[in-house]
Amino acid sequence: MFTILLSILFSLLIPFFHVVLIAIFRKEGFHIKLMFLAFLLYILIDIYFKYTLYYHYEEFSLHLISSFSTSVFMCLFYLEAFSMIARGFSMRIVTDIYLNSSLNSEGVMQEYAEGKGIEWMFQKRIEGIKKLGFISTEESLIKISSKNAIYIAKISLFYKSILKLGRGG
Amino acid sequence: MLINSVSISLLSFSIFLLLHVIIWRMVNGYRGIILILLTSIAAFIFTYYILANYFLGLLLPEIWMTAPLFYCLIMLYSHLYVGILKSVSIRIIEELYYSDGFAMDKDKIDEIYSTKEMILSRLSLLRESNWIIKEDGEYKCLNKAIFTVKINLFLHKIYRLNNTG
Secondary structure, three states, X not given: OHHHHHHHHHOOHHHHHHHHHHHHHOOOOOHHHHHHHHHHHHHHHHHHHHHHXXXXXXXXXXXXXXXXXXXXXXXXXXXXXXXXXHHOHXXXXXXXXXXXXXXOHHHHHHHHHXXXXXXXXXXXXXXXXXXXXXXXXXXXXXXXXXXXXXXXXHHHXXXXXXXXXXXXX | OHHHHHHHHHHHHHHHHHHHHHHHHHOOOOOOHHHHHHHHHHHHHHHHHHHHHHOOOOXXXXXXXXXXXXXXXXXXXXHHHHHHHHOHHHHHHHXXXXXXXXXEEHHHXXXXXXXXXXXXXXXXXXXXXXXXXXXXXXEEEOHHHHHHHHHHHHHHHHOOOOOOO
């Protein structure tokens, strides 16, 4: 039990490492890479402590698996929280309404992301999948450019049909 | 003990997947993360109950030995679930996959997957969960939203985030 609590306690280091790394590198668009670096540092510290504390125990491998699983769990939890802060769609809408005191639905679309507009968000997503090599663009035409994108579409559609999730997005 | 622990975690996860598919096919309406969490707890308890009652010869490991790996798998699965369900990027890829020659004009995508619809559905969800209210056609933040937004803006400063959303 103590091994899990220790991993949870050490997870407080993730935001600390992340913020410090961002402050050191000060590079726009580097946040995600630095987050993974923070994860690595946290997991290494956690494993080092568990190695020191439990190496002589008979069930050392069990402690190690529990620790590692808890560490990965905490990393994924942080990843979700950070993703909501940095990319959260609903969070951005609520923030824009707050910053403008009140907005109608047209205003929400125009003022999205501090005035960049909803088109900016859509374009950002398209640029994101383009960077991953899944699509290519020629003027206003968007095209699937990788077999992986076709597999993703097939898997996603199959998954949604099994769980009756509708179109999603 | 190591093999027992890992096997029980994997067995619980398999039972969770089975329950998840059954429940999701039967239940309509809300099927979010809370329901995934409840399903996972039910699957975990069910696995221990079955093993304790029908496989008495098996040495059951303590919960702290099996729960971390099981919940790590649940967390990974939740990311996949939310990713596929909510991702705008995946939805765009799906729309392209359906189109002739896997290609589509940007305006056509916007027609099928309307950004206006996207905003309206989120606004409706935010209203349902009491984050915002609509007064005279204008949306306003409720206390819960104001508190969260203040924290969010503070975190934007801490993390030096300029282009969020």
